[in-house]
Amino acid sequence: MPSSAAPDPFGERLSAATLRICDAVTAVSASNPVVVIDGRSGAGKSSLAARVARAWPLSTPVQLLALDSVYPGWSGLERGAEIAREQVLRPHGRGLIGIWRRWDWELQEEAEAHAVDPALGLIVEGCGALTRAAAALADVTVWVDGPKDSRRRRALERDGDGFRNHWDMWADQEDAHIARHEPQTLAHVRVATP
Incomplete structure (x- = not known):
């Protein structure tokens, strides 16, 4: 009996990418691999x-x-990516506990600290995360992109008006990151979402 569920190209693309990334993690043959997305x-x-x-x-x-x-x-x-690299990825790669502090978006200040165990695997995800320095500390690197209109729609559905007023400023920072670091060229896995 055929499924009545509507096709989900976005979900299907993410499912296929998840399998590829998990296969790459397994191939690393380490107990604490690092994935940067x-x-x-x-x-x-x-x-x-x-x-x-x-x-x-x-x-x-x-x-x-x-x-x-x-x-x-x-x-x-840029500063967030630097914090992740210097306070989390570098210590993890040296077998040391990394510490990062949560940013409180309402108060506009640092909040509580969180520890990262170097004995466990780690996924670092975010715009700006993949640079040459970060790639050298990662086992699996991933670049995800899609059409601007689709991305904007999804981002605003997720974050609403809180992001709407900052979309252009954030996109300019993304453009600068891409021009400077060419993260798509550093990725083992590239994912194109619809």
């Missing part, structure tokens, strides 16, 4: 990272750091 706003990075975390192919749990929790405000794309 970068891409444009609304492309599906957060959804993909959550799927990979749920499908994590190792017996040990995985930690997930979304850069949305670290960016120091709407002008903080």
